Structure formats: C-alpha cells, structure tokens
Amino acid sequence: METWQGTEALILSGSPEQEVGYVARFLQVHPSVKVVCADSGTRHLAKLHCHPDLIVGDFDSSVCPDIDCERIQLVPEKDDTDTMHALQVVIDRGCTSAWIACATGGRLDHLLSNLSLCEYAWERGCTCRILDAQNELFFVDSDTIELARDDAYKYFSIIPLDYTLHGVSITGAKYPLSDASVTRSTMYTISNEVTASHARIAIKQGRAFIIRSHDRAR
Amino acid sequence: METWQGTEALILSGSPEQEVGYVARFLQVHPSVKVVCADSGTRHLAKLHCHPDLIVGDFDSSVCPDIDCERIQLVPEKDDTDTMHALQVVIDRGCTSAWIACATGGRLDHLLSNLSLCEYAWERGCTCRILDAQNELFFVDSDTIELARDDAYKYFSIIPLDYTLHGVSITGAKYPLSDASVTRSTMYTISNEVTASHARIAIKQGRAFIIRSHDRAR
Numbered sequence: 001m002e003t004w005q006g007t008e009a010l011i012l013s014g015s016p017e018q019e020v021g022y023v024a025r026f027l028q029v030h031p032s033v034k035v036v037c038a039d040s041g042t043r044h045l046a047k048l049h050c051h052p053d054l055i056v057g058d059f060d061s062s063v064c065p066d067i068d069c070e071r072i073q074l075v076p077e078k079d080d081t082d083t084m085h086a087l088q089v090v091i092d093r094g095c096t097s098a099w100i101a102c103a104t105g106g107r108l109d110h111l112l113s114n115l116s117l118c119e120y121a122w123e124r125g126c127t128c129r130i131l132d133a134q135n136e137l138f139f140v141d142s143d144t145i146e147l148a149r150d151d152a153y154k155y156f157s158i159i160p161l162d163y164t165l166h167g168v169s170i171t172g173a174k175y176p177l178s179d180a181s182v183t184r185s186t187m188y189t190i191s192n193e194v195t196a197s198h199a200r201i202a203i204k205q206g207r208a209f210i211i212r213s214h215d216r217a218r
Numbered sequence: 219m220e221t222w223q224g225t226e227a228l229i230l231s232g233s234p235e236q237e238v239g240y241v242a243r244f245l246q247v248h249p250s251v252k253v254v255c256a257d258s259g260t261r262h263l264a265k266l267h268c269h270p271d272l273i274v275g276d277f278d279s280s281v282c283p284d285i286d287c288e289r290i291q292l293v294p295e296k297d298d299t300d301t302m303h304a305l306q307v308v309i310d311r312g313c314t315s316a317w318i319a320c321a322t323g324g325r326l327d328h329l330l331s332n333l334s335l336c337e338y339a340w341e342r343g344c345t346c347r348i349l350d351a352q353n354e355l356f357f358v359d360s361d362t363i364e365l366a367r368d369d370a371y372k373y374f375s376i377i378p379l380d381y382t383l384h385g386v387s388i389t390g391a392k393y394p395l396s397d398a399s400v401t402r403s404t405m406y407t408i409s410n411e412v413t414a415s416h417a418r419i420a421i422k423q424g425r426a427f428i429i430r431s432h433d434r435a436r
Contacts, residue, residue, distance in 0.1 A: 107433070
C-alpha cells in the first residue's frame with residue numbers, strides 16, 4: 001500500500017472518552033486532514049463514522065479492528081508511547097500541523113506525556129494541538145501570538161513550562177499584563193478572557209502552554 | 219469560631235467528578251485529616267457523608283450550602299484560585315502534608331494549575347499530593363525517593379518539569395535507568411512498574427512530578 005504524505009493530521013489517542021462530538025465537529029471543518037489512530041484510538045472510529053488513513057500501535061492491550069487501511073505494527077515494550085510514535089510518523093510524512101484528540105482522559109501520566117508531545121513537535125517544526133471536549137492546548141516559546149475572540153472558548157490561560165516566563169505582556173483581555181514575570185509555582189495567568197477582537201500574548205523569554213477552554217463539555 | 223491548627227489536610231476542589239469513592243477510602247485511612255472545601259468542592263460533601271472543617275471560596279459560580287463550619291469568603295476577580303487560597307490557608311495553619319482531591323476533571327487549565335500547587339507547597343515546606351480515581355501525583359526536586367510495591371497502583375511515571383532531569387537512576391523496576399538524562403519533550407519514563415519490594419528513583423538535578431497510576435477507575 002502506498003504511504004501517504006500530508007500537511008495536516010489528526011491523531012486519535014486511546015483515552016476512554018465517551019463524548020467525541022468535538023472530534024466529529026473538527027473533522028467537518030478539516031475534511032482533508034489525515035486521520036491516524038494510535039493503538040486503542042481505533043475504539044473511537046465507530047462513533048465518528050470515520051475511516052482512518054493509518055493505524056499505529058502494538059495492540060498489547062487492545063485488539064486491532066478489521067479495517068482496511070495502512071498499519072504500522074509496533075513492538076510491545078518499546079520506549080515511546082503509541083501516540084508519540086504516531087506523531088513521529090506524521091511529521092516524517094510532511095505534516096506541519098497535527099492535532100491530538102482523545103488524549104486527556106484516564107491516567108494523568110498519559111495525559112501529561114501527551115501534552116509534552118506539543119513541545120516535541122515544535123522542536124521538529126510541527127505545530128501540535130491537543131483537543132478535547134473543553135480545551136485546546138498548544139505550545140509557545142518566546143513568542144507573540146494573537147487569540148481571536150471565540151464564543152467556543154470563553155477562557156484562555158498561560159501555563160509556564162520553564163520555571164519563570166520573563167516579559168509577559170497581555171493586551172485585549174480582561175486581565176492585562178505588562179512585562180511581568182510569571183512563575184510555574186504561582187501562576188496568575190489562569191482564566192483570562194479575550195475582550196477585544198483579539199488578545200495579544202507576548203512572552204519575551206520562556207516556554208509555555210496556551211490553553212483555550214470553556215466551562216461545560218459540549 | 220476558633221480557627222483550627224493541624225498537620226494534615228485534604229482539600230476538596232471543584233472539578234466535576236462523579237466517582238468520589240477514592241476520597242471516601244482516603245478519609246477512612248486518614249480519619250484525623252482536616253477537610254477543607256475550595257468553593258464548589260462543597261458539591262462532593264453529600265456523596266462523601268462528610269462534614270468539612272473549613273470552606274474557602276468566592277462563590278461567584280456556585281451557591282455555598284448551609285453547612286455549620288468555619289468559612290473564609292474570598293472576593294471574586296482575585297488573582298489566585300480558590301484551591302490555591304485553600305492550600306495557602308492550610309499551610310499557614312501548620313499543615314505539612316496536604317492532599318488535593320477532585321482537582322483533575324474538567325478544564326485542562328484548572329488541572330495544570332492544580333498540579334502546580336504541589337511545587338508551590340514544596341517551596342513552603344509542605345508535601346502536597348494530587349489524588350484522583352486513577353492517580354496519585356507529587357513533586358520532587360533533586361531527590362531520592364522510594365516507592366513501595368502497591369497493588370493499588372500498577373504504574374509509576376516520572377514527568378520532568380525542568381527541561382532536562384540530570385542523573386536519573388531507577389532500580390527495583392521493570393525499566394531500570396542508570397545516571398540518564400530525561401528531557402521534557404522526549405520522556406521515556408512513563409508506565410514503569412515496581413518489581414522489587416520498593417523501587418528507588420534518584421534524580422541528581424531537576425524538578426519533576428512522580429505519578430503512580432492504575433488503568434481503571436475504581
């Protein structure tokens with residue numbers, strides 16, 4: 001089977017999420033995205049009425065369903081997770097934008113390891129976003145970004161990864177900041193809101209997650 | 219009303235968790251722990267048949283129930299979260315061990331900000347652990363710790379907070395390590411298992427979360 005190339009991929013990870021309506025809505029807006037299942041991520045396909053382009057996994061804790069698509073069989077007892085391997089594959093095949101869904105329920109170690117993939121992807125030139133029913137998360141390093149006001153996400157937060165973020169400025173938001181330092185252990189950058197058409201977040205130095213979120217699962 | 223002093227506190231945060239059996243089991247094992255509700259954490263009290271020692275919150279998004287106990291009323295639009303304020307109060311009152319429950323469901327920014335409280339507490343001399351139905355998380359800095367083999371938690375993981383952990387050694391475990399470097403963006407320290415009576419984790423330099431977890435919610 002020919003391997004595909006693509007610039008956009010959605011990776012379905014294996015967390016036990018019941019409500020995958022947000023993934024269906026994402027696929028409607030991104031019809032040309034390549035869909036990659038990481039191991040037990042295949043469990044979500046039936047609800048999504050979705051055919052994957054690739055399945056990656058070792059299937060040591062789940063059975064790979066009988067689906068006609070390309071597969072990469074991993075060996076169990078490997079060092080990296082199935083989701084990380086799926087991300088490596090889509091980056092190798094040219095993806096510069098990747099989303100990972102069904103990655104935040106269940107075990108906290110899996111969740112945090114999935115979040116870290118955004119930093120890994122960034123280091124390889126790919127923008128990776130984690131999506132779930134209430135949140136969108138991405139990684140920034142010493143950068144200035146704009147967040148459009150968006151009814152789907154009432155709040156935005158800045159989560160420091162490095163111990164101190166230096167020179168943090170926020171404009172166009174309910175709680176503005178000017179050239180402030182924000183530390184990991186006392187983060188005063190949670191639950192901000194876009195009040196202008198766009199909020200602008202500038203971080204002079206430091207790595208962080210930006211999270212957009214809303215209160216209720218949709 | 220007299221304010222209490224204590225060395226151990228359980229903070230009930232406000233995440234929308236349905237299954238709080240793990241909190242009930244914790245309270246059975248720690249009968250003298252002070253129970254502190256952070257704002258909508260009060261929603262969990264009925265299921266737990268539990269009387270709190272203190273309620274802290276601004277109650278801008280929930281109604282404080284009619285419970286006869288000490289209260290600290292916060293002003294809305296404050297900089298820190300209700301859960302952080304509750305933690306500050308218990309540390310001020312002498313707690314050197316704190317657990318935070320009902321802190322991992324719902325919004326990712328709330329979850330990550332709650333996890334960061336473990337580092338905040340450590341900097342103030344208090345050991346803080348996050349508990350949920352599948353996980354126990356705590357913070358370490360350049361330290362050596364032992365994890366007893368425990369049927370309640372099959373797995374343990376090391377999650378770097380600083381970009382690189384230097385000199386990581388693991389013994390007594392399925393995947394041993396010797397004086398390795400572990401980075402945040404390629405963490406090969408997920409889903410390890412204790413094989414001896416205790417696993418020993420030594421980190422020469424760097425801050426990290428240690429997570430013990432199991433696969434299914436109990």
